[in-house]
Amino acid sequence: MRAILHVDMDAFYASVEQHDRPELRGLPLIVGGSSNRGVVAAASYEVRRYGVHSAMPTRQALERCPHAIIVPPRMDRYQEVSAQVFAVFGEFTPLVEGLSLDEAFLDVTGSRALFGEPASIAAEIKTRIRARTGLTASVGVAHNKLLAKIASDLRKPDGLCVIAPDEVATVLDGLPIRRLAGIGAKTAARLDAAGIATFGDLRQASDAVLWPLFGRYTQRVRDRASGIDERPVVADWQEKQVSAEETFDRDLRRREELLAELARLADRAGVRLRHKGLLAGSVTVKIRRADFTTYTRARSFQPPTRDTGTVLAVARELLEAWLAEQPRAAVRLLGVGLSQLSPEAQLDLFAAPAGGPRPPMIAAGTARTASLDPTLDQIREKFGKQAVQRASSLDRGPKEDGFTDARRRP
Ligand SMILES: [Mg+2]
Structure with missing residues (x-):
């Protein structure tokens, strides 16, 4: 049984x-645009009593509550608080x-051994959010996303609501059908006309009634109304890639120049990867020629890495192979993308046993650079991005003799 x-x-x-x-506390407050065409972005609980809700035109909101106070949104501040809240989530599950x-x-199925029952995890998350932001959250706990989302809404604000498997029908059957995600106002009206007002009505309705409304989705809709939902929690990092790319002031043709740029980009992408606490299992090199034809070359490898040296070794191979096909191409853009991301915490699951074989595409000697990366990141954070560069990212021209060249750089 999952814990969501x-x-x-x-x-x-x-x-x-x-x-x-x-x-502003205790007052009917609207965050949103105050102009004639403004919209309510958020409404305090005090103003909701007047029937004001988000997405409503401000003009209409003011008709319902003329003494409401309107303040403009401060997205930077909300993003800052959001980061604090999501940091709490990350303390319990990736x-x-x-x-x-x-x-x-949040899928906390695998977190129970460490942090206890899902309801205790939910309570602790609320406590930490409150301690760090001064704000309240409502949490729903269940064995799937559908029920967890319904649960979080049942005891708002400052709620904690668990729907246990044997309570599903009791909790759902009386709920109005509008609460089911994906049912718009139009469909709700048609359901209403068919005498279906609640989850229970929908669950028990016959195909003859539902088919004209939902067609091939009929069974899925009935499943949802019964609280059945197998959709996985897809973590943000599972969809994303971390990348760095650069459009050059002038087109580059020399192999050495391109490799030097590639090293800088691999380094930048590596810094971002470590900053997010992630490992990458795939490297993509993106190359755009002066005529705007764009190529991507990718390679996956195991185990996933956070090491710039490894990333660069793979990226170099990919670029060298492309250059062998197009030796004198003029390149206007180069990029390095890292994907198949996983949280660093899972490193041990993938790591090869000590002394075990390393992936063959990684040049000998790159392993030692792994321990150097966090140190370089720290120095850069302290003294600025230009303070430290890898020797391999400096354009050394035809020479290939190592680290001492770094000193020649002004
Ligand atoms: Mg909310």
Whole structure:
């Protein structure tokens, strides 16, 4: 049985404003555009009582609550708080699927051995969010995403709601059908006309009633209304790639110049990878010629790495192979992408046993650079990006004699 959490901050933007500006607490507050065409981005609980909700035109909101206070959104600040909230999630599981700045699914199935029952994890997440941001979150706990999301909404604000497997029908059957994600106002109206108002009605409706409405999705909709949902939590890092690319002031043709640029890009991508606490299992090199024809060359490898030397070794091979096909091409853009990302915490799962074989494409001697990377990152953070460069990223021209050349750089 999976353990899924849906965490949703309460009236997020409005709560941040009320936290940062105590004089706004307890007041009907709208975060949004105040112009004639403005829209409500968030509504405090005090103003929701008047029937104001997000996505409503501000004009309409003010008709419902004329004394509401409107403040403009401060997205930078919300992003900052969001990062604090997501950092809490990361302390319990790497499987975090962000839905927005203030909302995420967490798969904590594998976290139970370390952190206890899902409900305790949910309580601890709420506590840590409150301690670090001063804000409340509502958490739903269940064995799938559908139920977790429904649960988080049942006890808002500051809620913690668990739906156990044997409670599913009891909890769902009475809920209005609008609560089912994916049912728009139009469909809800048609369901209503067919006498279907609740999850229970939908679960028990016959194919003859549902087929005209949902066609081949009929069974899926009935499953959802029954609380059945096998969708996995797809962590943000599972979809993304970390990359660095550069469009040059002038087209590059010399192999040495291209390799030097490649080394700088591999280094930049590596810094970003480590900054995010990730490992990469695939390297992509992107090459755009002066005539805008674009090529990508990729290679996967095991075990995944966070080591710039390894990334560069693979990227070099890919670029060299491309250059062998197109020796005198003029290149206007070069990029290095890292994908098949996984959190660093899983390193041990993939790591080869000590003294075991290393991937064949990695040149001998690159292993020792792994321990150097975090040190270089620290120095750069302290003294700026230009403070340290790998000798391999300096354009040494035809010479290949090592690290001392770095001193010639002004
Ligand atoms: Mg929210």
